[in-house]
Amino acid sequence: MNFKTFYRTSPLRIWLIVISSILQPFILITTSYLNMLQISALRNHNQKAWLTIIIVSLLAYLSSYFCDMSASYLLATHMREFNQQLREKVLRHLYDEKRNYQVTEVENQLTNDLNMVNDQYFNLLPTICVFLGYIIFSVIALLTINWTLLLITLLTVLISMLLPKLIDKPIQRAMENVSIKNRQYLDLVEKWLGGIAELQRYAAGDHLMSVMHLGAKRLEEAKLRQNAKQQILSIITGSISQVMIFALFVWTGVLIKKDIVPFGAIAVIGNFSHYMSTGIEYLPYYLGLIKGTSVLREQITRATLPMKNHSESESSEVPFSFKTKNLTIKFQNGETLKFPDIEIDYGEKILLTGDSGAGKSTLFKLILNFLEPSSGQIEFKNQNGEIINPDLTKIGYIAQNSILFPSTVKRNITMFNDNLNNLAEIAGKEMDLQADNTAFVQGLNTKINLQKLNISGGQRQKIILARAQVHHSNILLIDEGTSAIDQTATLKILHQLLQRPNTIIFIAHNFNQRMNNLFDREIHLNK
Template identity: 40%
Template structure:
């Protein structure tokens, strides 16, 4: 995310945004300059000139006011088009980087972070050239009236420029803190409200409210701190404005009294001075706000970058999976230490171990979903050479299967229409055919993820069929048949284990018949 990217969204529109903002600011100052002569003509009873200058003032004011609203409209279009492009690229980046991303992180990045950058950077872009042009035009107007007024105004502006720098870094930190606290708040909601029914069942509402309230207070504190820093910036700007009013009004009065400048200047100089002061302060405030958003923009930019060529190197189907000195350390200080493992192609392995021994975590380490604290997972080919694995050929059936909005067929094929002809056989192999017959539209039944119009066992069978139809050469099953009765489980496993695929199966409850289907056991 960058200013250059914003410009390149539509260069011609950006040109009009900039030029019209500048012209609008200049037009407002021109109206004030004409007002100086208008006031003098009134004092001199020159009514013809009064009428002309009145018309010119009205024309300048109308142009200044109407054009700036049109510019804001154009800027909003430019923003939304740029943000749409960024959201697409971030989604693509998150998809391709192969890392596990929390839903709350993704939501925060695409909503709150974009809103912060919009308010603190891109919304200010229209304001900066508008008030910047007013500042320059006002200084030109002042020097045309008298050099001493210009010098005084310039000195005051220099003071005004350096005052906001006192809180520059604090405002930047406050902006980043809002993003971080919002991310934490979204994560808290995700962690706790996903188990809302369970909390209700055990009357744990007090704890839910406690953690939600605690997280909300941190977010509130971050927002308040940001507002405090913004208010301090406003106060510092106000000091500069007060200084400008006192000094310049007194100096102008002296010059008018000595007939060095015309009578109308006594009002116009103050207006110009106010415009210089306000233009300087607003421009500085805008630049300060824009700078405060840059660290966050830099973070967003990392999520926008396309994946490197190295990430997209050729991949192969693993023949052997090995782990060496593999361990995972948790924030609470506990460490899961794994024995060195070797899984050969075609092996059918039963993975066992007490609860908490790290069976599910091992699968996630093998799949690269989480990174180990030490050690390494190695994938090798037939020649015992280390390779980059083709994860699309590694099927994973987790305890809670992942289904997506769409039909049963689409969830099996993962939206690959070329696999439609293989759906019927895959459904039969995982014993889903009898379930399919219960649905009016069969495999074309739309899944309702909110109301869950299928059972837990049916969900598991769909994911098993998904692994089969995609020709997975390695299938990791984490209690993937726990919701299926033992008779059907035995039949499904017997079918699966007759294939050439490497299968590693985690199960807590299994009988001797199921146990005898496997080549060997690994106990953690």
């Protein structure tokens, strides 16, 4: 993620931004140079020349504003297109990586980190061009007046460019710290405000405010430290700028006294020194900000790289059955779960029960490779009973807290595959969704509102079960898939599910004997 990728978004637009930005200081400095001729014309009582220069100067100032506005508009257009492409690459990377990300981690990457890089890197393109133009054109103007003025300027520029080297690493560390604290704060918001209803129930508002205040304070302190480092850089470069202004005025006075430069130079040297000092003060400062984004840009670059398609190098097959051998997993807190050896044939209907904390849900995550086992292995087999490299995306999974999206009930069932619309209607009936007509006024075309929660927990589970029905999998893992559904509806749903030929492993702890008898066998895990 650098100016090269930024440039490739639209090379023509970048050139227009650069040209418009450079024209602005060129016009302003040329106009200031004309002021010297204007004073000479006024001193010689040449009113026609004096008036002509005033009109030309006015038109020049207007054209300078036009260049400024054009560069700003073109940059905003370019940034919108570039950010859109960048976010698409990040989302594609996240999708293809198949790793469980925290929502706050992704939010921070797509918003705060990207905005910081935009503000302190890409958005500085016209600013850098303007300040660079101030220095270059001021140097040319001063050279035409007297070369010694140029010598003083070049010496000052050299010093001011080297000084920021002393502080660019602290600025870089401060920026990284802001990103970390912002990510921690977003994580705090997600974890605590996600349970605000529970906090309200137990009147724990004071503790909520205390926790959120502490998180916000840490974030603001990180921003304050970053701002302090930036201010130090500004003070260093600003001091050099003031020394330069003083030197230019003193030396110009000496040259005028010796009749080496015209008297009008004293009137315009102030403008040149202002443009020059502005360029010298802010150009190194903004270059320091750009240098400070290097680590953050590298992080975003890694998040935009396309993932390698392993399916091309490693052939995978659809699994039909599996077995576990000596499977264990050790957690960071020191707890270890050991699982019995399990062998499940294709088409079996298994009820998985066990003590709380025995690892029922963990076993599912190991099967799906969401977690890595500490020891042991899981062998998958194809329809012929041969050991295979499995395509784990073909294993159906219904988690305890399955995800719904802010779309229609039907599209949540089909997962946005319109070819499955007819199957969604059938699955909806099998999962008894027609009994919820009072909630689904428009049937399966009712839009789910995740903000107002216009569906119950039982309705949510029915939709997820219908999703599993239409996306047929040879192996289906269901974790408490009917816990929020009444027993009558659960029994009806189980009859529909278990008559299918695929392998089903169902975690449940509140089934009655009649429900248990629907399964081929029960596997009980002990803690």
